[in-house]
Amino acid sequence: MIKIVGIGPRREDMTIMAFKALEEAEVVIGYGGYTKQIKDLLEGKKVISLGMGQEVDRAELAIDYSRKGCRVVVISSGDPGVYGMANVLHQVMGKYSEIEIEVIPGVSAVNYSAALLGAPLHDFAVISLSDILTPLSEIERKIRAAVEADFVIAFYNPRSKRRTKPFQEALKILRKVRNPETSVGIVKTHENSSSVSIVSLDALKEEEVDMNTTLIVGNTFTYVDSDKMVTPRGYVLPHSTHPLACEFYEKYVSGEGNKGSNISCEYYPCHNHPQNCTFCYCPFYPCGDPSTGGRWIKEKKVWSCEGCNWIHQDDTVECIEAKLPKLLEKLEDLQDNKKELLKLRRECIYLTK
C-alpha cells in the first residue's frame, strides 16, 4: 500500500490522517525540502529524499518498495492532489497491476493563503504558472478565461529566477481586462513562517513574486478592510427601510419617480455632476459591500453611500431598470425581495463596473 500524504503548508495544518499515515510508514519518500520539514516525525524509518524533477523516480521507487511489502508514504507539501505527487503516482501506476494507492488530502496553498489574507475566495480558478510541463498557450488560455469570467484566481508557482515569462503574460492579460484597483493578495512562505501583503493590480511588482509565493487575485467585488482581503458573497444584512426611502419608493413603484438628473433638487449634485438621480435612494441599501465605494461608519453601524457613485451612472440605472419592475412591485419588496435585489446588483456591477 502506498499512501500519498499532504503535509500541509505548516505543521499545525497537518491532519490527523496525515500524522497517522506517517506514524505507520516504514518507507517515506519525498522531495528533500519536505522530508527535512518533518524530520522529527521520521525517526526509525527509511527516508528517501530526491530532488526536484525526480518525480517519476519517486513514484517508481514507491511502487518498488510497496511491491516488496513495505508500507510506503510519499509526501507532498500542501495537498498532494494539487500539483503534487498524486498525479504522477497514478500515472506511473498504470504500468503495473494491483498497486494500491490512497491519497490523504491536505490543506492546499490556496486555502492556506486565503485564510491568511482574510476571505478572498468566491468561485475561483487555480492555475499553475509553471510551463515546464504545460505549454504557455494553454496557461494563457486558462488565465484569459478566468480573468474574463471574473473568477477569483489563485496562481501557484508564479515565477522562478529562470521562468519569468508566464507571469509577465499573466500580468498583461490581467491588466488588459481587470480594473487596476483589483486587490491582489501575496503570500510568501518560508519554512514555518509566511509574509502577507495586499496590493492593487497596478501596484503589483514582478520582482516581489517568486516560487514560494501564492498569489490570489480578487474579483470585481473584492475589497480590503482592516488589512483583510474580502470577497463578499452577497448576504442580506438586516435593516429597516428609512422613512424617506419609503416615501421615495412609494412614488417609484407607482410610476411617479424622477428619471435622469434632478437638477432642480436642492441637494443636486449630492455626488458628482452629472449624476443620474433615478435611484435617489439606493434599492440595494445597505449592500454592505465596499467594492462600489460605500463604507460602514464603524461602531455606529451605519452604512454610508457617500463614496459610491455607481448607482448614479446612466448605464447602471439602465441595467437595473431592465429587471427591477419584476422584483419591486410594491414597497415591501425592498425588504422581502432583498436577496433577488442584491443578485441584480451583482449582475449590473459585472456589466457596468
Next chain:
Amino acid sequence: MIKIVGIGPRREDMTIMAFKALEEAEVVIGYGGYTKQIKDLLEGKKVISLGMGQEVDRAELAIDYSRKGCRVVVISSGDPGVYGMANVLHQVMGKYSEIEIEVIPGVSAVNYSAALLGAPLHDFAVISLSDILTPLSEIERKIRAAVEADFVIAFYNPRSKRRTKPFQEALKILRKVRNPETSVGIVKTHENSSSVSIVSLDALKEEEVDMNTTLIVGNTFTYVDSDKMVTPRGYVLPHSTHPLACEFYEKYVSGEGNKGSNISCEYYPCHNHPQNCTFCYCPFYPCGDPSTGGRWIKEKKVWSCEGCNWIHQDDTVECIEAKLPKLLEKLEDLQDNKKELLKLRRECIYLTK
C-alpha cells in the same frame, strides 16, 4: 478573538490547529449539523447551533461574544474560506472596529473528493451552483469560461430538491462543448462515509446528484484506470527509442519521410483506413497518457498505441508539423527534447480532439 475553523469533511481530516482552536474555545457557533458532528469535542463549552440561512446571525453572535471577551470559534465544514463562514464574518466585521478574526483553513470538498477519486486535478475551477445569492447569469458565465478553456471543474452545492435549474444549465453547457466521454467523478458524503463513482459525461444522471454531492469534471486529458480518475500532468517517462523508430526518424529529420497515407506499406492500414502515416512512429512515444487511446500492457510495462488513432488524423499531423521542425532537428532530440515534445502533444490534443 474569533477563530473560524474548518472541521474538514471527516474527523480524520481535521488539522492540529482546528483541534487546538476548539479545545481553547469557550463559545462554539455553527450550523446544527456541524456542531452535532463534533459534539464529543464540545463538552463544557457554550454551543450555539443555528439553522441554514442564519449565517449573518451566526456572525453577529460571534462578534457579540467576542466583544464580551470570550474565545469564540465559528465552525464550517471543509474549509471556511470556500463557501464557508469566513466571508460572511469578514463582511459583518466591517460594521465594527477592532474585531480580531483568524481563519483556520481546512481540507475543502474539492481536495477531499479528488483524493477519493484518485488524481483528477490539474488547473481547476471551483464553482458553486447555488443561485441563492449569485445570479444564474454569473454562474453560467463562469461555467462557460471554465468549460471552454478546458479546466478541470469542481461543482459545489450542485443540486437541491428545489434548486435544479443551475445544474441543468451546467449540464447543457458541458454537453455542448466537452466530449461526451469526459470523465465525471461523483462523491457523495453522508455523516462519516462517502460513496464514490465515476461516469462519462453523457451517462451522468441529474437525479444522481444532490446537495451532499461534489462533482469533479475532468479535462480533455482525464482518463480512468483501475477505477481511479487521473489527469496526467505530462511527466516524461524514461524510455529508450526503439531501433525501428530511430531508423524512421533518421529519415524524417533528413526530410525523406513519407507524407500522408502510405498505402504501399504492407501493414496499411495498421489502424483505420484512411490514416495519415506521416508519423508511422509516434514522436511522443511513450506518452503514457491513455486519453488518446493508448494503454499500458500491465506488468510488461510496454506502452501500446494500438487503440490510439489520434496521431494518424490529418489535423493532428498538420498541428504537429507546424511546430515540430524546431523541436526535432536531430534524432537525439526525441529523447533530449521530450518535455517540449509532450507539451506540443498537449497543445495539439486541445486543438484537434
